[in-house]
Amino acid sequence: MTTQIPDLSEQEQLRYISQQAADARVNVEIETEGMTLNLGPQHPATHGTLRIIAKLDGEQVVAAEPVMGYMHRGYEKLAEVRTYPQVTTLVNRIDWVGSFANETPFILAAEKLMEVEAPPRAQYIRTILHEMSRIANVILGIGDMGVQVGAVTPIFFAFRDREYVLNQIEAVTGGRFHPNFDRIGGLKDDLPAGWIQNTKNAMEKVRDFCDQIEELMYGNEIFQARTRGIGIIPKDVGLAYGLSGVNIRGSGVDWDVRRDNMSPGLVYDQVDWKVWTHPDGDSYSRMWVRLQEVREGTKIVDQLLDQIPSGPIMAKVPRIIKVPAGEAYVETENPLGVMGYYVVSKGDLNPYRVKIRSASFNNVSITPWLLKGVYVPDIITILGSLYFILGDIDR
Amino acid sequence: MISILSVEIPYWGQTTFRVLGGLAAVLLPAGALVYIYLFKLMSFVQSRLGPMEAGPAGSLQLLAEVGKAFQKEDIFPRKADKLVFAAAPFVVLMSTFLLILVVPFGPDAWFVNLDTGIFFALAVSSVSVIGILMAGWASASKYSLLGGLRAAGQLIAYELPLVLAVMGVVIQAGTLNMQEIVYAQAEGEIFGISGIGNPFIITQFIGFAIFLIAMQAELTQPPFDMPVAESELVSGYMTEYSGIRFLLFFIGEFATAGVFSMIASVLFLGGWWVPGLDPDSNLFNILGPAVLFGKVMLVTFLIFWFRFTYPRFREDQLQKLAWKVLIPLSLVNIVATGILKVVF
Amino acid sequence: MSDETAVDTVDEADVVAETDEVREATLASLTDEVGDGIVESHIRPNDDIWVRVSRDAWVDTGMALKSMGFGYFSFLSAIDWMPSPFGRDMDSQVDLTLNPPEDEDDDVVMETGVAGGDTRFQVFARVNDIVNNRAITLKADLPDDDLSIATWIPVYSGANWHEREAAEMFGIDFVGHPNLRNLYLPGAFEGNPMRKDFALLSRRIKPWPGIVDVEPMPGEDEEGEDA
Numbered sequence: 001m002t003t004q005i006p007d008l009s010e011q012e013q014l015r016y017i018s019q020q021a022a023d024a025r026v027n028v029e030i031e032t033e034g035m036t037l038n039l040g041p042q043h044p045a046t047h048g049t050l051r052i053i054a055k056l057d058g059e060q061v062v063a064a065e066p067v068m069g070y071m072h073r074g075y076e077k078l079a080e081v082r083t084y085p086q087v088t089t090l091v092n093r094i095d096w097v098g099s100f101a102n103e104t105p106f107i108l109a110a111e112k113l114m115e116v117e118a119p120p121r122a123q124y125i126r127t128i129l130h131e132m133s134r135i136a137n138v139i140l141g142i143g144d145m146g147v148q149v150g151a152v153t154p155i156f157f158a159f160r161d162r163e164y165v166l167n168q169i170e171a172v173t174g175g176r177f178h179p180n181f182d183r184i185g186g187l188k189d190d191l192p193a194g195w196i197q198n199t200k201n202a203m204e205k206v207r208d209f210c211d212q213i214e215e216l217m218y219g220n221e222i223f224q225a226r227t228r229g230i231g232i233i234p235k236d237v238g239l240a241y242g243l244s245g246v247n248i249r250g251s252g253v254d255w256d257v258r259r260d261n262m263s264p265g266l267v268y269d270q271v272d273w274k275v276w277t278h279p280d281g282d283s284y285s286r287m288w289v290r291l292q293e294v295r296e297g298t299k300i301v302d303q304l305l306d307q308i309p310s311g312p313i314m315a316k317v318p319r320i321i322k323v324p325a326g327e328a329y330v331e332t333e334n335p336l337g338v339m340g341y342y343v344v345s346k347g348d349l350n351p352y353r354v355k356i357r358s359a360s361f362n363n364v365s366i367t368p369w370l371l372k373g374v375y376v377p378d379i380i381t382i383l384g385s386l387y388f389i390l391g392d393i394d395r
Numbered sequence: 396m397i398s399i400l401s402v403e404i405p406y407w408g409q410t411t412f413r414v415l416g417g418l419a420a421v422l423l424p425a426g427a428l429v430y431i432y433l434f435k436l437m438s439f440v441q442s443r444l445g446p447m448e449a450g451p452a453g454s455l456q457l458l459a460e461v462g463k464a465f466q467k468e469d470i471f472p473r474k475a476d477k478l479v480f481a482a483a484p485f486v487v488l489m490s491t492f493l494l495i496l497v498v499p500f501g502p503d504a505w506f507v508n509l510d511t512g513i514f515f516a517l518a519v520s521s522v523s524v525i526g527i528l529m530a531g532w533a534s535a536s537k538y539s540l541l542g543g544l545r546a547a548g549q550l551i552a553y554e555l556p557l558v559l560a561v562m563g564v565v566i567q568a569g570t571l572n573m574q575e576i577v578y579a580q581a582e583g584e585i586f587g588i589s590g591i592g593n594p595f596i597i598t599q600f601i602g603f604a605i606f607l608i609a610m611q612a613e614l615t616q617p618p619f620d621m622p623v624a625e626s627e628l629v630s631g632y633m634t635e636y637s638g639i640r641f642l643l644f645f646i647g648e649f650a651t652a653g654v655f656s657m658i659a660s661v662l663f664l665g666g667w668w669v670p671g672l673d674p675d676s677n678l679f680n681i682l683g684p685a686v687l688f689g690k691v692m693l694v695t696f697l698i699f700w701f702r703f704t705y706p707r708f709r710e711d712q713l714q715k716l717a718w719k720v721l722i723p724l725s726l727v728n729i730v731a732t733g734i735l736k737v738v739f
Numbered sequence: 740m741s742d743e744t745a746v747d748t749v750d751e752a753d754v755v756a757e758t759d760e761v762r763e764a765t766l767a768s769l770t771d772e773v774g775d776g777i778v779e780s781h782i783r784p785n786d787d788i789w790v791r792v793s794r795d796a797w798v799d800t801g802m803a804l805k806s807m808g809f810g811y812f813s814f815l816s817a818i819d820w821m822p823s824p825f826g827r828d829m830d831s832q833v834d835l836t837l838n839p840p841e842d843e844d845d846d847v848v849m850e851t852g853v854a855g856g857d858t859r860f861q862v863f864a865r866v867n868d869i870v871n872n873r874a875i876t877l878k879a880d881l882p883d884d885d886l887s888i889a890t891w892i893p894v895y896s897g898a899n900w901h902e903r904e905a906a907e908m909f910g911i912d913f914v915g916h917p918n919l920r921n922l923y924l925p926g927a928f929e930g931n932p933m934r935k936d937f938a939l940l941s942r943r944i945k946p947w948p949g950i951v952d953v954e955p956m957p958g959e960d961e962e963g964e965d966a
Binding site: 068069072074076077078080081236237239240241242243253255260261325326327328329331338340342344353355357361362365366369394 | 787869872896901921922923932937942
């Protein structure tokens with residue numbers, strides 16, 4: 001089932017902007033005294049330690065400045081003194097809700113430099129796990145959006161149904177949150193017995209969740225009133241800020257790394273799926289695209305499960321991994337957006353420099369622009385609809 | 396309540412009875428609401444179990460929570476206005492206890508039988524606004540201040556539809572006395588058809604809907620919980636409260652839910668009376684409170700159902716709903732009721 | 740990807756193993772726009788382009804790329820090419836045995852990566868053309884005595900935070916940046932952590948165990964290669 005795409009025409013968007021401007025003028029005339037509200041670093045809405053200093057005029061935000069670094073762990077520096085296989089343990093903690101997806105681009109970058117390719121079976125399992133971590137992550141994001149706008153129930157549904165996915169990830173990797181399962185040249189282990197059928201059942205439950213949440217939350221008039229027309233990101237602004245993933249597709253940009261720039265080592269070209277976009281660019285459209293992504297993800301997983309070839313799961317790689325000198329950048333479409341690793345190698349055991357291009361860092365960098373002129377409740381809605389994970393900002 | 400014992404009770408005894416009765420009438424429904432709805436129904440809606448350890452199926456959890464609150468330190472923020480800060484929860488709770496005074500529980504079971512009962516109830520219900528403003532202002536916290544101001548704006552805005560929704564009932568019953576309103580429903584007839592009486596929900600369904608919505612807002616329950624919006628204002632005007640004072644706010648919230656539901660039941664559902672029975676029978680002095688409790692549970696079920704499923708409004712949307720939808724609608728309702736009253 | 744082994748540099752056109760017309764054309768049109776600003780470039784066929792521009796041409800290159808359709812800002816950062824003055828002494832004993840340092844002289848020589856480089860610090864950024872699915876990695880050398888470069892904010896607004904991060908981590912001044920405060924580090928933090936001569940303190944205090952538990956490769960037992 002699909003939802004009707006709402007028609008928020010350009011004119012309506014312009015009207016919204018002019019309304020905001022009119023409100024601002026009124027406030028200037030009255031000359032109310034400003035107030036600085038500090039949201040965070042310990043705040044229920046920031047699910048992490050993001051701090052937003054908002055200058056308020058009444059309940060309207062005059063200027064908002066995010067402050068982060070409360071959780072900066074210096075992974076780029078740490079990666080320089082660790083061997084390549086050890087780096088996956090670090091990068092697992094970047095986006096801790098969809099951990100496996102963090103490992104994929106790094107491993108792919110190392111494979112690119114080493115010029116090895118994982119066997120087909122490993123590629124399929126890798127893609128499945130990548131997609132499952134997307135589902136686990138985005139489900140939580142959808143439920144979390146409910147909490148941000150004040151509905152308590154969706155998050156419990158999200159936690160309940162995410163568990164089915166996490167159980168499957170745990171069954172194959174041994175870790176619910178930090179699998180650390182991807183290896184240069186393949187995967188650590190093969191699938192356990194019965195996993196394919198169990199995963200299909202889990203995907204069924206995820207699809208049920210999507211239908212349920214669509215009626216409970218997306219169909220709710222108050223939810224729509226809170227999110228429609230709020231936090232509109234125009235296409236070109238989103239691109240200049242480097243927004244990616246759902247946040248840019250919610251602004252009508254039809255760009256998905258999985259389809260357009262798939263790196264070797266993943267098999268998205270083997271399945272039939274669709275990139276969803278939404279023309280509005282507001283909070284609702286971002287959440288709506290997110291929901292469709294989960295559905296699409298379950299379809300990808302189902303198709304891949306049917307197609308898994310047999311064979312080895314590990315290519316021939318030396319035991320002590322030395323990566324030849326060179327530079328490589330690999331990006332994948334992660335749950336939160338495009339994540340890439342720029343790996344510079346000098347032929348040692350350790351990478352010489354790893355630049356982590358994390359999705360949320362770019363996604364959140366738009367907030368000073370986006371939060372200008374909104375009301376305090378909308379800060380929360382917009383942050384919830386951008387859906388970031390603090391580890392992905394602070395790295 | 397006093398006369399059914401048919402013995403002379405000295406004044407101090409009557410006072411003691413009234414105090415104990417008032418405490419029971421406020422706290423027992425509040426406890427029942429918290430356990431049945433907040434703990435168990437909410438868990439059911441959210442596909443979890445809720446409290447299970449304290450007592451059978453967690454039924455003693457509430458006592459544990461109260462005990463926990465009693466043990467906690469009574470913290471005052473350094474810059475708080477201590478006297479006002481300390482008094483605020485009591486002011487909020489006081490309005491609840493004043494409300495219960497005029498609620499009739501049976502033909503003879505009442506605390507006071509004021510001729511202007513419903514007027515009194517609506518007047519004292521606004522006292523809680525003062526308490527919330529006190530809490531928001533005295534906490535010396537920006538979250539509390541925003542929450543308190545939001546609460547003030549919201550409660551004042553929704554006071555109007557609340558009053559106007561009641562007007563329809565008052566016009567139809569022709570009295571402000573709560574007890575008389577129950578009798579009017581018991582003995583009334585709908586367009587000439589008697590038998591089941593005339594619970595005003597049938598003729599005043601618009602009024603009932605408006606009253607429920609306004610009540611939800613007065614209670615600051617979702618979707619109208621902007622003043623305590625936990626995802627933006629942490630806990631609104633309650634942010635700085637801890638321990639026993641927080642507990643008082645908490646009790647105030649649910650006790651007021653219970654008492655408001657009692658008023659709604661009296662106004663629209665026939666109060667302590669059930670169709671088919673003689674309202675003057677002495678039986679109702681015993682049965683009445685139970686009947687009223689049943690109706691309260693029905694009304695509060697609606698309140699809590701909305702609470703669990705709806706996201707919250709934004710402040711401006713909330714005001715728009717009150718001023719642009721509910722108030723005009725209730726005015727139309729009053730006019731229609733008045734015309735029909737004259738015609739029939 | 741195994742067939743992409745051949746490295747094709749524009750300068751050394753004699754080892755052409757594979758041509759990539761799209762990327763060649765991109766580079767050609769960029770050269771038209773920027774001209775002398777381009778110092779060096781490198782194309783890995785069907786994969787990526789690296790272009791090294793002079794520091795003065797940094798903003799112009801950004802403008803040119805944006806007008807060419809590279810409207811998507813991916814990231815901006817910097818590299819410190821100086822070999823770590825601590826050498827390998829932060830490696831554990833295990834790693835030193837497994838991977839002995841080759842020659843002491845090697846460590847002194849500064850090597851730079853793809854598309855070359857002359858100085859210690861290099862700023863690099865990546866922009867995408869999401870319509871045609873092209874991407875380009877830009878590099879610019881910074882002279883050692885003047886670590887500054889013009890800001891990219893007028894071109895790509897998203898560069899704001901990336902430049903702040905690069906500024907605090909490498910000590911690079913982005914001229915024209917409106918708000919070059921520390922992004923991650925505390926305000927009073929001294930030093931630039933991502934520089935190679937900034938010691939990783941935890942490593943110094945507690946030695947790293949190194950590769951102590953190399954897990955056997957799956958399938959190794961069947962193939963009888965148990966080492």
